Amino acid sequence: MKISVVTIVRNDCTHIEDTLRSVLEQSGEGFELEYVVIDGASDDGTAEIIEKYADRLAFFVSEKDNGIYDAMNKGIARCTGEVIGMINSGDRYLPGALELVAGSFADYGKLDRIFWGDVIYQHLGLVKGFRKKNRYLGAFAPHPSMFVPRKIYETIGGYDESFRLLGDYDFMYRAVNVKNIAPLYVPQPIAFYLEDGLSDRYIYQCLKDELTVKLRYGQNPLIARFIFLLKVIKNSPRILKSCFR
Numbered sequence: 497m498k499i500s501v502v503t504i505v506r507n508d509c510t511h512i513e514d515t516l517r518s519v520l521e522q523s524g525e526g527f528e529l530e531y532v533v534i535d536g537a538s539d540d541g542t543a544e545i546i547e548k549y550a551d552r553l554a555f556f557v558s559e560k561d562n563g564i565y566d567a568m569n570k571g572i573a574r575c576t577g578e579v580i581g582m583i584n585s586g587d588r589y590l591p592g593a594l595e596l597v598a599g600s601f602a603d604y605g606k607l608d609r610i611f612w613g614d615v616i617y618q619h620l621g622l623v624k625g626f627r628k629k630n631r632y633l634g635a636f637a638p639h640p641s642m643f644v645p646r647k648i649y650e651t652i653g654g655y656d657e658s659f660r661l662l663g664d665y666d667f668m669y670r671a672v673n674v675k676n677i678a679p680l681y682v683p684q685p686i687a688f689y690l691e692d693g694l695s696d697r698y699i700y701q702c703l704k705d706e707l708t709v710k711l712r713y714g715q716n717p718l719i720a721r722f723i724f725l726l727k728v729i730k731n732s733p734r735i736l737k738s739c740f741r
Contacts, residue, residue, distance in 0.1 A: 499598060500530040503571075503582075518590075535557065612681045662705035
């Protein structure tokens with residue numbers, strides 16, 4: 497199985513090399529790696545670090561983009577693998593991650609589901625990649641745990657570039673709850689997720705984006721807004737803390 501991996505980055509010279517190595521050092525049987533890296537015209541030395549690995553990349557570009565999801569869609573468009581994973585700068589695949597993904601799809605025998613594994617958060621620890629009973633509440637793991645067959649992207653579309661922060665949540669919600677694409681969930685950790693990124697710095701905006709997604713796809717407005725309010729209250733200490741960063 498050919499697995500394409502996309503990394504997007506802008507000005508993250510501190511973490512990009514760890515991410516690159518976590519992908520390029522994947523080993524095992526049952527997969528061929530295609531690695532695509534999209535840099536948003538970094539000016540802090542990030543592009544120069546990536547250049548060191550250019551001969552091991554299928555595609556690399558450093559140019560201005562229109563945000564996270566424009567960069568992700570640009571990367572997907574360059575992929576030729578049967579399955580596509582997204583891991584942004586700062587996050588890392590654990591050893592054996594791609595072998596597990598390839599083996600799981602091979603055992604299942606089809607490419608009509610989305611793979612999710614578990615994730616180790618920097619502060620929270622182990623987080624389940626998929627929780628069926630919470631699928632309408634916002635309980636999807638971050639995209640490093642997700643591998644999507646390319647034909648699913650071709651069928652339902654990529655990431656909505658109008659979102660600044662939660663375009664990945666919009667995609668997951670649309671895929672599972674609207675298009676009824678079943679998960680291929682394997683309860684094993686496959687990635688490390690570096691917290692304190694954009695979604696942790698702009699918690700209130702993320703909650704607003706989450707509400708937008710729910711209303712867009714037909715959730716009861718009263719229930720959706722009530723859950724939004726509860727989440728704002730629950731996360732108020734983090735929201736207030738983020739205001740003083």
